[in-house]
Amino acid sequence: MIRFQNVSKVYARGARAAVDRVTLDVERGEFLFLVGSSGSGKSTCLRLALREERPTGGKIFVAGRDLSTLRQWKVPHLRRQIGVVFQDFRLLPNKTVFDNVAFALQVLGKPRHHIMTTVPETLDLVGLDGKGKRYPHELSGGEQQRVAIARAFVNRPAILLADEPTGNLDPATSVGIMRLLDRINRTGTTIVMATHDDEIVDQMRKRVVELADGAIVRDQSRGVYGAAR
Amino acid sequence: MSRARFVLAELATGLRRNVSMTVAVIIVTFVSLTFVAAAALTQMQIGNLKDDWYDKVEVSIFLCPSDSSVPTCADGEVTAAQRDEILAVLNSDSVAPYIDTVYTESKQEAYDALQEQMAGTVWAESVTVDLMQMSFRVKLKDPEQYQVVADAVAGRPGVDSVRDQRQILEPLFVILQRATLLSAGLAAVMIIAAVLLITTTIRLSALSRRRETGIMRLVGASNLFIQLPFMIEGALAATVGSLLALGALYFGVRYLIEDWLANSLQWANLVTTDDVLAIAPWLVLIAIALAAFSSAVALSRYTRV
Ligand SMILES: Nc1ncnc2c1ncn2[C@@H]1O[C@H](COP(=O)(O)OP(=O)(O)OP(=O)(O)O)[C@@H](O)[C@H]1O
Ligand SMILES: [Mg+2]
Numbered sequence: 234m235i236r237f238q239n240v241s242k243v244y245a246r247g248a249r250a251a252v253d254r255v256t257l258d259v260e261r262g263e264f265l266f267l268v269g270s271s272g273s274g275k276s277t278c279l280r281l282a283l284r285e286e287r288p289t290g291g292k293i294f295v296a297g298r299d300l301s302t303l304r305q306w307k308v309p310h311l312r313r314q315i316g317v318v319f320q321d322f323r324l325l326p327n328k329t330v331f332d333n334v335a336f337a338l339q340v341l342g343k344p345r346h347h348i349m350t351t352v353p354e355t356l357d358l359v360g361l362d363g364k365g366k367r368y369p370h371e372l373s374g375g376e377q378q379r380v381a382i383a384r385a386f387v388n389r390p391a392i393l394l395a396d397e398p399t400g401n402l403d404p405a406t407s408v409g410i411m412r413l414l415d416r417i418n419r420t421g422t423t424i425v426m427a428t429h430d431d432e433i434v435d436q437m438r439k440r441v442v443e444l445a446d447g448a449i450v451r452d453q454s455r456g457v458y459g460a461a462r
Numbered sequence: 463m464s465r466a467r468f469v470l471a472e473l474a475t476g477l478r479r480n481v482s483m484t485v486a487v488i489i490v491t492f493v494s495l496t497f498v499a500a501a502a503l504t505q506m507q508i509g510n511l512k513d514d515w516y517d518k519v520e521v522s523i524f525l526c527p528s529d530s531s532v533p534t535c536a537d538g539e540v541t542a543a544q545r546d547e548i549l550a551v552l553n554s555d556s557v558a559p560y561i562d563t564v565y566t567e568s569k570q571e572a573y574d575a576l577q578e579q580m581a582g583t584v585w586a587e588s589v590t591v592d593l594m595q596m597s598f599r600v601k602l603k604d605p606e607q608y609q610v611v612a613d614a615v616a617g618r619p620g621v622d623s624v625r626d627q628r629q630i631l632e633p634l635f636v637i638l639q640r641a642t643l644l645s646a647g648l649a650a651v652m653i654i655a656a657v658l659l660i661t662t663t664i665r666l667s668a669l670s671r672r673r674e675t676g677i678m679r680l681v682g683a684s685n686l687f688i689q690l691p692f693m694i695e696g697a698l699a700a701t702v703g704s705l706l707a708l709g710a711l712y713f714g715v716r717y718l719i720e721d722w723l724a725n726s727l728q729w730a731n732l733v734t735t736d737d738v739l740a741i742a743p744w745l746v747l748i749a750i751a752l753a754a755f756s757s758a759v760a761l762s763r764y765t766r767v
Contacts, residue, residue, distance in 0.1 A: 283680075312682035325673060336674075340683035342465035388681065 234392060234423040235259040235282055240291035242277055242447075251277045253447035254291070259425060261391070264418045266434050267427040268458055269444035275427035278444070279394045282425070283315060284308050296391055313341065316385030316393040316422075320400035322377045324369040324384075330356065331365035334383045341388065351387055359383040359413055375406035379413065386417055393417060395426040399433060407433055431458030465687075472674075472691035476667045477698075483663040484699045490659050491703025491752065492710070494652030495745050499711050501645035502741050503733050508638045510731045511631075516605040519627040523548065523598040523615055526622045534619050540596065544620030552600065557614045562601040569594040595622065653752065656703075660696050660756035668692055668761065689761045696753040696760075704749035711738050 236259070242252040252274045259265050267275045280286045281293055284300050293300040296314045303311060324333050331352055338348045356362055359379040369377055378398055385393060395414065399407035411433050418424045428434060434441060434457060441456030442449055477484055525545065526535035551557060552564055567575075572594040580586040600611055608626045616624050668675065678688045715735050724732050 306685065309679075309682040309684045312680060315682075317680050323673070323677060325677070336677065337681040339465075339468045340678045340681060340687060342468075342687070384677075384681070 234261045234263070234296060235425065236294040237278070237281075238292040238294075240281065240288045240293055242274075242281060242286060243289045250289075250447045252281065252288070252444075255444075255447070255449055256291075257442060257449065257452070259423060261423055262418070262421050264415070264424045264437070264439040265426070266437070266439055266441045266456070266458075267425060267444065268429070268434060268441055271429075273444040274447040275444060276396050277447075279317075279396050279425065279427060282392075282394060283317065284311060313388060314391045316382075316388070316390040318378070318381050318385050318393065318395040318398045320397040322369070322374075322381045322401075324377060324380055326369050328368075329365060330361060330367050330369070330372070330380050333369070333380055334387050337384045337387050352383075355383045355387045358386070358416070360409075373406070374402050375409055378402065378410055382410070382413060382417070386422070390422065392423045392425070395424065395428075397428055397430075398426065399428065399430050404432060408436075411437060434458040469687075469690050469694070472671075473694050473698075476671065476691055476695045479670055480663060480667050480695075483659075483666060484695070487656070487660050487663050487696070487699040488703045488706065490652065490656040491700045491749055492706040494649055494656045495704050495707035495749060496710055497645050497649035497652055498748060499707060499738070499741055499745055501642050501649055502744075503711070503715070503737060504638055504642040504645060506737050506741075507733050508635060508642070510733065511635070511638075514731050515631055516628070519605055519631070521600040521602060521608055521611050522625045522627070523600065523611075524622040524625065525596045525598070526620055527593070527595045530622050532622050534617060534621055537619065540620040544618075545596075548598065548615055548618060548620060551614050551618070552598070552611070554614075557611060560603055560607045560610050562603050565599040565601075567597045567599055569596050572597065656700075656752055657756050657759075660700065660753055661760040663699070664692050664696050664757055664760035667695060689757070692761055693754070693757040696757045697750050700749040700753035701746060704746045708738065708742050708745055 235257070237255045237257040240252055240255045241250050243250045255274075255278065257278075267278060269275055277286065281288055281300075282295050284293075284295075284303065288301075295311060298307075298311055300311070325336065328336065334352045334355060335348050338351065343351075353362070353365065356365055359382050361376065361379050361383065364372065364376065369380065372380065378401075382393075382398070393414070398414070399410050402410060407430060414424055414426065415437070438455045438457075440454045441451065441458070442453075443451035525540040525548075526532070526538070528539040549564070552561060569591050573589070573591045576589060576594070577586050602608065602611065605628050608628060612624045612626065615621050675688050712735055715733060715738050719732050720734060
């Protein structure tokens, strides 16, 4: 589903590589944790897969597309197959929960009847049924992240990229979010999650890829956060 | 359709957030397009006058009267031989192609014309047929080609002077030409201001909606879809500005020219509100082009995928 072939990213000429010759294969339906200390290049990897950044070396394939030859005007088509969730939720404060989620479909020009059925369905899935009329500031952090996940998933993307989705949440709330991501993963969605949260990684027992200074230093199925000691 | 409704909703938000900037855009386009249109109308006026008058103007070759001090008239009144020679020059291969018609005005005819024009004045009473001058009235195919004829006959024996009626009109055209230039110059300056202002407005609008456009990009909205509300915002303001300019010109021409100036200048074919309407589509088109250009500049950096 996502394949990195010897991918490097150097932001500024002369700077050290943020991503250093990474080769990685993520299968369809896989759940992968990207771990590593701050500045190890996790977010950069996710941005490369979204084609928000272009690699300075190597090739990236996402959902069967070669990103190096993908035309600029086709980038939106790529992004429709990828949902993204961030640590800071990135909700629109002046829109209700329902409208925040509907926004993702509206801007793709989806018909009204489709929006009216899909959005409640998705809110239901993320555990927010009945909260559609609330505004983001009327929700807890965990609930806000659920809205963000609903928005990322409402178009049923094949891939979900999550950059520290539990970074702003307490452990109990984080567990809830992880259950939700696991449920989404079970629908066949490939998930790549960058995180610092060792408890979660240890609990989930999914594939773990560890980066250090931009390079992969560990790739372990059913792994834990710290290296196996 | 939900897509159109969505764009309209975004557009409304944008306009509401930027009321004062939008008003500024409207005013600047209004003023700049008024000058553009004023330049166009002046040009049309020049065209009208040329069409009208160039048809009527002629080159007059005055022949020597009995008492002229001009050297070519040293032999006294023009002779029949000299007249024939001048006519031959006008009919020669090098000059004839420029000439439409040649009319010979006799002294009697010149006298009659004077009597008619100056009836009742001392001029009409003091003059006699013999004092009048015989002349060839040459109508040119292209009135601008006066010099060819003048060069061919001036200085020949029997020719007193050559006069081009067009020269009497020329100062007026120069004034109108300068008015056009002034108007076009002001238009150019104002258009630059308009482009800068529209660019800034759209940029501010895009910045104030960074959050939304960021999410749009992430969920895979197309570039056009993201940019459309901003483009329409600019185009709308510019179009309103162009309509105001048209309104101002329409009423300006209606009251200043049709109602007032046309009465005191009945001999001239002045521009009318029809002319304003004729340039109307162009003005709106220019406004939209301005907005499109500005959006392209403004949006290339702020909402790129
Ligand atoms: N836009 C940018 N311009 C220049 N350098 C950047 C940019 N983004 C990231 N970097 C650099 O690239 C390196 C990797 O950054 P990245 O954000 O991918 O790390 P990370 O693993 O996500 O860190 P964190 O866990 O703190 O989020 C860092 O050294 C960072 O300074
Ligand atoms: Mg990061």
